[in-house]
Amino acid sequence: MFRNQYDTDVTTWSPAGRLFQVEYAMEAVKQGSAAIGLRSKTHVVLACVNKANSELSSHQKKIFKVDDHIGVAIAGLTADGRVLSRYMRSECINYGYTYESPLPVGRLVVQLADKAQVCTQRSWKRPYGVGLLVAGLDESGAHLYYNCPSGNYFEYQAFAIGSRSQAAKTYLERKFENFTSSSRDDLIKDALFAIRETLQGEKLTSTVCTVAVVGVGEPFCILDQATVQGLINEFEISGEEGGAAVEETGGESGGAPAVEQEAAPMDI
Amino acid sequence: MIPWVRSRFLLFLERTIHLSILFNRIRTKYLGWVSSSLEQLFGVAIAVQGKKIKSRRTCFRLINCRSPPVEYSLLKLEHSSNALYVMDSLLSSEGDSQRTQYPYVTGTSVIGIKYKDGILMAADMGGSYGSTIRYKSVERMKQVGKHSLLGASGEISDFQEILKYLDDLILNDNMWDDGNSLGPKEVHNYLTRVMYNRRNKFDPLWNSLIIGGVKNGHKYLGSVSMIGVHYEDNHVATGFGNHLARPILREEWREDLTFEEGVKLLEKCMRNLLYRDRSAVNKLQIAKITDEGLTVSQPYSLKTYWNFAAFENPTVGAEGSW
Numbered sequence: 001m002f003r004n005q006y007d008t009d010v011t012t013w014s015p016a017g018r019l020f021q022v023e024y025a026m027e028a029v030k031q032g033s034a035a036i037g038l039r040s041k042t043h044v045v046l047a048c049v050n051k052a053n054s055e056l057s058s059h060q061k062k063i064f065k066v067d068d069h070i071g072v073a074i075a076g077l078t079a080d081g082r083v084l085s086r087y088m089r090s091e092c093i094n095y096g097y098t099y100e101s102p103l104p105v106g107r108l109v110v111q112l113a114d115k116a117q118v119c120t121q122r123s124w125k126r127p128y129g130v131g132l133l134v135a136g137l138d139e140s141g142a143h144l145y146y147n148c149p150s151g152n153y154f155e156y157q158a159f160a161i162g163s164r165s166q167a168a169k170t171y172l173e174r175k176f177e178n179f180t181s182s183s184r185d186d187l188i189k190d191a192l193f194a195i196r197e198t199l200q201g202e203k204l205t206s207t208v209c210t211v212a213v214v215g216v217g218e219p220f221c222i223l224d225q226a227t228v229q230g231l232i233n234e235f236e237i238s239g240e241e242g243g244a245a246v247e248e249t250g251g252e253s254g255g256a257p258a259v260e261q262e263a264a265p266m267d268i
Numbered sequence: 269m270i271p272w273v274r275s276r277f278l279l280f281l282e283r284t285i286h287l288s289i290l291f292n293r294i295r296t297k298y299l300g301w302v303s304s305s306l307e308q309l310f311g312v313a314i315a316v317q318g319k320k321i322k323s324r325r326t327c328f329r330l331i332n333c334r335s336p337p338v339e340y341s342l343l344k345l346e347h348s349s350n351a352l353y354v355m356d357s358l359l360s361s362e363g364d365s366q367r368t369q370y371p372y373v374t375g376t377s378v379i380g381i382k383y384k385d386g387i388l389m390a391a392d393m394g395g396s397y398g399s400t401i402r403y404k405s406v407e408r409m410k411q412v413g414k415h416s417l418l419g420a421s422g423e424i425s426d427f428q429e430i431l432k433y434l435d436d437l438i439l440n441d442n443m444w445d446d447g448n449s450l451g452p453k454e455v456h457n458y459l460t461r462v463m464y465n466r467r468n469k470f471d472p473l474w475n476s477l478i479i480g481g482v483k484n485g486h487k488y489l490g491s492v493s494m495i496g497v498h499y500e501d502n503h504v505a506t507g508f509g510n511h512l513a514r515p516i517l518r519e520e521w522r523e524d525l526t527f528e529e530g531v532k533l534l535e536k537c538m539r540n541l542l543y544r545d546r547s548a549v550n551k552l553q554i555a556k557i558t559d560e561g562l563t564v565s566q567p568y569s570l571k572t573y574w575n576f577a578a579f580e581n582p583t584v585g586a587e588g589s590w
Contacts, residue, residue: 139448
């Protein structure tokens with residue numbers, strides 16, 4: 001009768017040592033439209049793909065400013081993402097009230113991860129169905145973290161989440177060694193290229209993506225559409241011209257997710 | 269009725285009632301007057317138990333007396349029951365209050381200045397019990413975390429409590445073990461919040477604090493008062509130091525003061541305080557904090573000269589003085 005007798009609540013282990021509910025939550029992240037992030041020594045760039053639910057609707061916002069020094073890009077359940085960004089905002093405000101200084105990014109990420117973890121250990125809760133790329137700047141430099149519904153978090157040089165993110169990851173893996181010394185504009189350029197990889201045949205325009213930057217001397221801000229379009233034109237990152245790259249990575253993006261599905265929650 | 273007037277009147281009432289019990293003979297008559305005037309003033313009736321009680325909205329013991337306990341009830345006529353609670357708390361004895369009503373053992377001024385390489389701070393080691401200089405070796409400057417130095421004047425036990433808060437704070441900060449640490453600015457702001465929060469509970473920490481420190485080559489010097497007033501400056505002082513040391517510092521302080529010049533300047537200020545502040549003692553410490561770390565000097569004394577003409581006969585020309 002039941003397809004799987006171990007996935008009815010979060011706290012039940014399968015004999016193979018897996019928590020299916022948690023894995024389903026992570027699957028929700030993969031279903032969401034793509035979000036990517038990459039960082040240099042001084043800057044972090046977030047970018048995401050905007051997908052409208054229907055022809056008649058607008059798209060949902062996927063990049064949020066948390067504080068002057070922190071921002072997030074989300075993939076998965078947008079509603080959960082908003083709840084978590086509100087939590088992060090209030091944590092930043094409270095820290096600022098007490099210490100009059102910005103909350104260190106790593107600490108916020110740990111608090112966020114702890115919050116997500118609690119949901120994997122309580123029978124009356126459900127995991128958050130959202131993955132967050134947290135970009136921020138603090139006294140130890142620029143940081144990019146990925147927060148997973150499982151309560152795990154990782155720091156990255158560059159990362160991509162959401163649907164067809166494997167293509168972007170492949171692109172980033174090829175280039176990431178130069179990112180540390182990249183200029184702000186080069187980071188944005190690479191972000192746009194990475195985003196383009198996730199678009200299946202669609203043309204990259206400023207309407208289908210959002211880009212945000214935070215860096216030394218620059219508070220977190222979401223670039224406006226005209227600026228993004230200007231950059232796309234400047235870098236000549238339209239659709240067809242990069243077709244070869246899409247094809248090249250197309251094969252890999254087919255293969256890799258199959259491997260990931262075998263992974264237990266702690267692996268990613 | 270103005271709450272202040274009301275509370276004052278009720279306190280007066282408490283005392284008169286207490287008296288009236290001592291003079292048992294006139295009690296009935298006196299209470300009659302008290303209760304009728306209370307009725308007139310507040311629309312509240314008061315009665316001795318068993319004589320005139322109609323209802324028992326609030327019934328409490330006003331005073332501990334040796335004679336059999338007498339209970340009074342305030343019968344609410346037209347005031348909200350809230351008002352009665354207020355009266356209840358106002359009438360209850362202040363003896364069991366856990367608040368600092370006034371300071372017991374206090375330290376006097378602390379002075380802090382910025383200098384070329386960091387922050388210098390000076391404080392004497394006296395602890396006054398009222399106007400008696402009761403303790404002679406109280407350390408009033410302590411390190412907070414890696415980058416900060418805290419100096420305190422005022423209630424010494426409250427200072428110790430503040431140090432406890434800060435120990436917790438720094439411990440928790442260190443437990444993150446992530447390379448981030450609280451600097452003097454963060455500590456200063458934290459203390460501002462603590463002081464202001466406590467004064468809002470009408471339970472102030474009876475101190476004036478000075479926070480100095482250096483983090484990443486950036487010098488920081490600030491001050492917080494017992495009610496949460498806070499500011500930053502190149503030189504700060506608490507208490508008498510504000511009147512006797514700051515004018516000197518305004519004249520003589522420079523951005524590029526060397527360590528030796530800084531110490532000399534602080535000693536000049538401390539000597540002035542020693543001459544004119546009766547709570548000051550001639551045993552002081554000087555603390556230095558730079559990017560390299562913190563050092564607090566061994567206690568030492570200043571050379572004094574008390575034979576100035578003004579000290580010989582200080583009241584000459586001051587008519588009416590003895």
